[in-house]
Structure formats: structure tokens, C-alpha cells
Amino acid sequence: MSGALARLLGRAALHAGWIVVVLAAAILGGVCIGETAIPPATVLQTLANRLFGAGYPLDRIDAGIVWNYRLTRAIVAACCGAGLAVAGVILQALLRNALADPYLLGISAGASTGAVLVTVAGVGAGAISLSSGAFAGALAAFLLVALLARASGGGTGARGTGQIVLAGIAGSQLFNALTAFIITRSASAEQARGIMFWLLGNLSGARWDSVLSAVPVALAVTLVCLWHARALDAFTFGADSATALGVPVRRVQALLILCASLATAVMVSIVGSIGFVGLVVPHAARFIVGVRHVRLVPAAALMGAIFLIAADVISRIAVQGQVLPIGVVTALVGAPVFALILLRARPAR
Template sequence: MTREAAVSHRSVRTVRVGLVAAVLAVALIAALTVAVSLGAVDIPVGEVWTVVGRRLAGDAPQPGTRDLIVWQLRAPRALLAAVVGAGLGLVGTAVQALVRNPLADPYLLGISSGASLGAVAMIVLGAGVGSAIGFGVSAAAFAGALASFALVWALARRGGGFAPMRLVLAGVGIGQFLSGFCSFLVLQVGDDQQTRGVLFWLMGSLGGATWSQLPIPAAVVALGLLVLQARARPLNALLMGDETAAGLGVDVTRLRRELFAVTSLLTGVLVAVSGAIGFVGLLVPHVCRLLVGGDHRRLLPLSALAGAVLLVAVDTIARTALSTQEVPIGVVTALIGAPVLLYLLDRRLEHR
């Protein structure tokens, strides 16, 4: 390829990435608007933006229930869904690079199960579901995520070498074991209503989201994006293997430790506010790679945007699909993600 052709190719790629980013940004604004508009009481889009504009300008709340519904009930939930979705997209992208397996995500590798166990242990000890965004529950979820990830990694590396499929199988096994122990802990709760609340939360729920729940996960996701983006080039090198990455000057051991810490922190904080939501971290990186390629300098921010769009849409479906009750978010993502996972597994087996 000539120098002129290479420059032209990079220009086309840059334009394409910018176009994808613009489309995702517009889709996110539209998804947030629809999420706030739809519900048991539908509110016109124009009125939604009127209420939001009035609140952002510092005006006093208007009398009536619609102002309350838009600003106090639906807006914080929609924004929390965007933050959690962005974080799951980031974690999925980072984990897939870390283990060099496009079928990996925090849910399949048991990281989410470890985080759930840590959070539930703290809740059962007295924190309560309503305070799940507190520092104590987030810290416990982080510790559980880190411990489960380390255990899965150790099992996958037994005997030397590294087998990506063995890592996935170890993750599924550890995840199921931790989920079973987590369910046992939930059953120890004496209050039947709290037991139902914890079980519903474990399947993924953003119900009861408030403005006070947003700062911690938003700050952690923003920090995670900055840290991972700064390591985009080493992540690209890691995909080519440890020896190649080391030959390019990457401290592989240090990079893996950093990725362990960042992905576990993100997963722990996200699980603490939303429960374990599967398949988002699996689907989003795949879609983004198809659109913009595998360069993590582009893939990470676009995965965050796409994850935010996806989870806002899924949460809206979960909240409005049934008129009598809310569907757990994890149920909706499983119905979408499980067939996609089977398709990806079938594709990988065909190409062997």
C-alpha cells in the first residue's frame, strides 16, 4: 500500500468512526428521552424536555405528578441505566482483551457472581437493598469480583499455558458455585419481603434509582474509561500474545494486574447498584468490532456509548413490557444474549 493510499484509508476510517460515534450519541439521547417518556403514565416528549430544561435552569418544581415522575422517578433511572451500560461495555471489552477470548464477559467468567456474593453478604449482614449504593456494599462487591476473577484465572492457568476455552468453562463453573452460595445466603434473610427484593435485584434491577445513586458509579465508569483508554495500545499488543506484547515493550504482568483491578472495581460497583446483568459485556464489543475494527483506541469509547444505548433500551422494555409487573433486566438480556452466544460458539466451532 502506497503512502497516499494509507493516508486515504486512515481518513476514511476516521470519518467512519466519527459517524458511528455521532449515531450512537444521537441514539443515546433518543433512548433516554423515550425511557423518561414511557411508563404507566405516558408523558409527551415535549413535556419531558420542558421539565428537564426547567429543572436544569434551577426553577422550582411545578405542581402536579408529571414533574415528579419525570425528574424524580424516571430521569435518574434512565441515567443510571446509561452509566451501568457504559460500564458493562467497557468491562466486556477489557476482559476480552485480557483473556484473548471474544466469548468472555464478566457474567460468563463468574466475576459478576463473585461481586453479587460480596454485595449480598453485606446486604444480609444488615446494609439492606436500599443502601446497595453505599461504600460498604460496593467495596464488598469489588472484593468478591476480584477474588472470583483471580480464582478463575488460576484454574485456567493450571499446568502452565493458557487455554481461552478452559477459562470460560472455569468461569461458568465458579460462577454457578458462587451463585448457589449467594442464593443460600439470600434464604437466610428472615424477612420474606426483603428476600424477594434481594432475589429480584440479583436478576438485574434499577428500580428505586435516585439521584444520590449516580455519583459513585458515574465517577468509577469515567475513571475506568480514562485508565483503559490510556492503555489502549498495550491492549492491542496483548491480543497478539504475551511474547509479542513483551517484545513490543509491554510489561504484561503489570498490565494484567491493572486490568484485574480495573475490571473488578467496575464490575463490583456496577453490580452493587444494578445486580448481575449478563451478556451486555459480551454483545457490545462484538457489535462495535464489526463497525470500527479491533483497535482499542476506538473500541473502548464506542463500546461505552453502545452499552449505554443498549441498557437504556433494555431497561425501558423491562419496565414497560408487562402492565402488571416489572421484568428483571437480566431476564431480558438473557433472552437476547443467549441465542447470540450460541451463534458465536457455533461460528467458532465451524472455523476450527
């Protein structure tokens, strides 16, 4: 028994090591590639100087770009991609619906509304942080969607999940309209322009304080999901099956919904509303590693991190002298990829 446990732990450590190596390589690529290419040696020497006081002679401008701009941007992009992808895994498992994701179910729109209420309308008079407002908005949006689906007669099975998706579309439109109303009524022209650009996804404001917010949330949500991987496997067969297998359904559902809402809220408060990550990445991960959540959760987190780092790089180099909103890039890539996934998943006649 101890030998089997040792092999299991060794395999888990090996997989974790590979994930760290691949993620570090992706972050390094995100730092090196940009409007002006920076050699990997310069990036590594900058890190050595900052972390260990190595004393390599470097150009101060290059070192400042690496440490204060590109590194923080790449780390936040990785955390945002991982958090949104894991949130999508949670929602698709709990709702048993392939279309469930934070964007479609209105959670992202609710988080945007909460963030705009705090920053523009001044709700809380400075006592409420941006992330707290976004979390409250995300949770309110999901509760509204759940109540609307329940009131419309959604139960279990295909009808219930279909009602949830329809309620999510309605909730998303409602909160998007509320966000636009708040901006129109309370924001100046300059504020409105900045907020609208932020709502489309913007990593230009990512700094070390953003890293300190994003990293713990992404890690915590991923680890909680890994801890409940067997429960997520059970939920894919329905709540009744999960109950029969001994899963405390209500407690686990509440915890995982809170995790999905927290991940969405924190990431939206930092980078704005980004679509398709929580929808496309979990499906792509299932094609590669299968449906068991003990493999699916880390695979989706890693793929989401790499996907958003790549999208951020594209947003910076696609148009000379301009930075595209990252949400535009994820939509341009995510929509055709999701269409391809739907075509591949089409049942044979």
C-alpha cells in the same frame, strides 16, 4: 506535525460530540417511554426548571416522575450498560477468548456474593459500603478463577483460555451457591424475595445517589481503557507480543483487571447481576467498527448504554402493570443475538 495533530484532535472531538448526542437521545427516549408516555417537551422543560430555574408551568406529578424516577433510571441504565460492555472488551482482549465476560468468569457472581454478605449477613458491621463489598467479592472471584485455571495446567494459547473459561464457570456456580446459602440462612422471607428480584436485575431503586456512584466509574473505566487502547491491541496477539512491543504487561494487566472488577462490582451493587451485556455488545461493536480498541472501546460503551436503556424500557412496558427483571430481558435478547453472532463468525468450509 501540528496540522496532523490538530486534525486528529478535531476528529476525536467530532466523534465525542456524536456519541454525546446519540447517548442524550437514547436517555431522552428512556425517560419519555414508559407505562405512561411523557412528551419530550415536558422532559426538557423539567430539566430546564431543575437545572436553570426556567419556571415552566408543569404538572408536579409529571415533573416528579421525570426527575426522581425515569431520568435517574435511564442514566444508571446507560452507565451500567457502558461499564459492563467495556469490562467485556477488557476481558476478551486480555484472555484472548471470545466467551470471556464478567458474568461467565464469575466476577458478577462474586460481586453479588460480596453485596449480599454486606446487606444480609452484616459483614463489616456497617463500616463497609455495598459497593466495597461487591468489589471485594468480584476481585476474590477473579483471583479464585485465575488460581484454579493455573492449578489445572492452563498456560498460554487455546488451552489456557479454555481452562480459564471452565474455571470461570466453576467459580460462578460456587459464588452463586454461596449467595443462595447466605440468603437462605440470614434473610427473612421478605428480604429473600427482594434480594432474589434484585439479583435478576432491578433498576427501580436507582436514584440520584446511584447516579453519583455509576457515572464516575463508567467514565473512569472507559477513559482508562481508551488510554491503554494500544496495549489492548497488543494483548489480542498474546502477552509475549505485548512484551515485545514494550507494554509493561503485569502492570497493565493488573490495572485493567481492577477496572473490569470495579465496573462490574459497582454496577452489580446498584442493579444486580445482569448477563449477556459484556458478552454480546463487544462482539456487535466489532462487527461495526472493527477490532482496533481506540474505536472499539467507545463504540462498545455507547452500544452497551443504548442496549440497557432499551432493555429497561422493554422491562417496564412488556407486561401490563408489572416490571420484569431487566436481566430477563437482556437474556431473552442477548442469547439469540449471540447465537446469530456465532453463526456469522463460523468459518467457511
